[in-house]
Amino acid sequence: MDVKKRSLLEIHISVLLFGLTGLFGRYLDMPAVFITLGRVFFASIFLFCFYKLKRADLRLASFWDYLTVAAAGGILAFHWTAFYQSVKVSTVAIAVLTFSTYPIFVTFSEPFLFGEKIKIRDIFFAFLMFAGVLLIVPEFNLSNQMTLGILWGMGSSFSYAVMSLLNRKFAQKYQGGVIALYEQGVATLVLLPILLVARPVVTPMEWGLLILLGIVFTGTAHSLFINGMKNVRAQTAGLIAGLESVYGIAAAALLLGEIPTAGELIGGAVILGTAFLSTWYSSRE
DSSP, rough: OHHHHHHHHHHHHHHHHHTTTHHHHHHEEEEEHHHHHHHHHHHHHHHHHHHHHOOOOOSSSSSHHHHHOOOOHHHHHHHHHHHHHHHHHHHHHHHHHHTTTTTHHHHHHHOOOOOOOOOOHHHHHHHHHHHHHHHHOOOOOOTHHHHHHHHHHHHHHHHHHHHHHHTTTTTTSSOOHHHHHOOOOOOOHHHHHHHHHHOOOEEEEHHHHHHHHHHHIIIIIHHHHHHHSSOOOOOHHHHTTTTTHHHHHHHHHHOOOOOOOHHHHHHHHHHHHHHHHHHHHHHTT
């Protein structure tokens, strides 16, 4: 297998693993915040050992970089907690589809942070994605669990957009996995105090699932994605990443019996189709 095919395979495997993470919100009978804590704890340990074995330089260049990555770590803690809360109160499909709308927030935030000119086309795509979300909403009533799931999912989406914009500042300076290590380590420290308030009863099976989620579906998946990016264009990787929602919805339907409604399928098609189009246009510039 040549280098490029191997890299493409690594990205596809990583996106498949990312897409399946929503299932853990169903299999783990504990609050979303504890699932997130277990995920970042085991992922950060795995990444630390991985980069230590590679003898990678883990130091950052300045105090400002440490401060910024710490902020991103705090946002990551909220992002995954909101994502799993969305899964808990609604469905995996709702969580992954609303998470896929993060380009909406990136579109309107990126020009202000990086001094770039906002494009009319991007505004159109953002509103098209928002229309997809409206198609998913069953009713504008906070007593509806699906509506609550969408709101939590949008919170997850917004926080991921902010985190991705912060990470863009590091993209040219550090390895992606090193930044992920810091962010997940900070997220662990942010969430640890929750154990002073409550300690869930965790069965041996659930410990195994948390370790699996942290090491395989987070640490390994992230490392595969970063490694694959070495020989694959960012736009191509972005298109493949769009399959994350498809994998998540298909797995939830097969393994959990969560069959999306017609509105969810139509809205999801609008959201994912817009994401693909936006990435495709970006790749041609």
